[in-house]
């Protein structure tokens with residue numbers, strides 16, 4: 071059976087085709103249209119503009135997924151904001167709908183129903199409902215966090231870039247989700263027993279990266295911007311040659327001393343703000359070195375918290391596998407430091423992290439989650455978007 075999966079919970083319009091053949095699950099297509107260029111000007115996501123961009127991109131993206139099955143494709147939405155606003159969205163929909171409906175027919179449709187930005191979710195959910203109604207297909211509503219969890223359950227893939235992961239995590243599995251909207255530790259005993267051990271009490275890890283990047287004037291999205299700035303300090307071949315110029319900065323590691331599995335990142339962000347004030351008053355630093363040093367220490371503080379909490383939970387629950395997922399799992403330092411920490415555990419535990427293309431938002435993970443959670447068939451009128459959907 072072929073599942074067409076749709077994801078529009080935030081600022082990526084994504085569609086994928088997943089094939090399920092008995093227990094074998096395969097990614098046939100994975101298409102993502104990113105809105106980064108549009109939101110960069112605002113230093114963050116502008117929800118109304120995000121939903122308008124989804125309306126424009128949803129049908130071409132689905133069409134690409136259904137037609138160009140062998141490619142993983144990333145589009146960048148290059149239009150200016152004014153163009154996006156002025157464009158008649160209804161016209162865009164009409165123009166492409168006939169083509170999309172004429173494509174290969176999937177056997178089911180999966181869609182992210184929440185959590186996320188309601189205006190963005192509504193575009194994907196209503197597209198999926200219309201598609202299911204017109205084609206008379208069953209529809210599967212998928213929680214976005216469940217999708218991130220399943221980004222580590224790829225199995226086979228027709229796409230060479232997504233082939234790096236051959237083994238599926240064994241249960242019980244301990245899963246760290248770190249994204250822009252959520253951070254939490256999950257214990258998965260089987261596909262239906264998914265327990266939240268702890269979660270963020272305020273900002274998510276990715277949100278902290280985005281806010282700190284803004285404070286440091288590094289741009290949006292913050293994660294890649296912070297890690298690029300930190301690289302100037304961490305990379306021995308970096309342009310900063312005179313190491314004595316690098317200020318010594320120490321930031322706190324909130325919640326790390328506590329024995330529960332909750333997180334809190336807003337205090338860390340405030341600590342960065344105070345450090346910026348303190349350092350600008352006391353030093354005559356070159357701004358590049360100053361922001362790189364702060365970025366490196368901030369990144370390390372987040373990594374220490376994420377790795378530290380995961381390892382604490384591992385000692386308590388003794389999982390057979392440990393998985394990292396969500397947009398922040400694209401962070402190279404985090405991927406490597408978590409791997410080293412897992413390898414040091416005194417019992418055998420496998421470590422799983424998705425290929426970078428499936429770390430940030432995509433529809434393949436939604437389709438894989440659906441393939442494992444097919445359940446009783448639902449019709450289009452039973453599915454609704456819910457911005458605050460819980461796992």
Ligand code: KG4
Nearest residue numbers: 249250251276293294397398400401430431
């Ligand atoms: O999972 P995701 O694509 O969307 C949500 O579900 O929120 O995560 C997006 C988040 C953003 O906050 C972004 O700054 C962060 O993931 N991110 C990173 C990196 N790449 C993306 N954070 C740290 N390092 C990265 N390389």
Ligand code: ZN
Nearest residue numbers: 249397430431
């Ligand atoms: Zn996400």
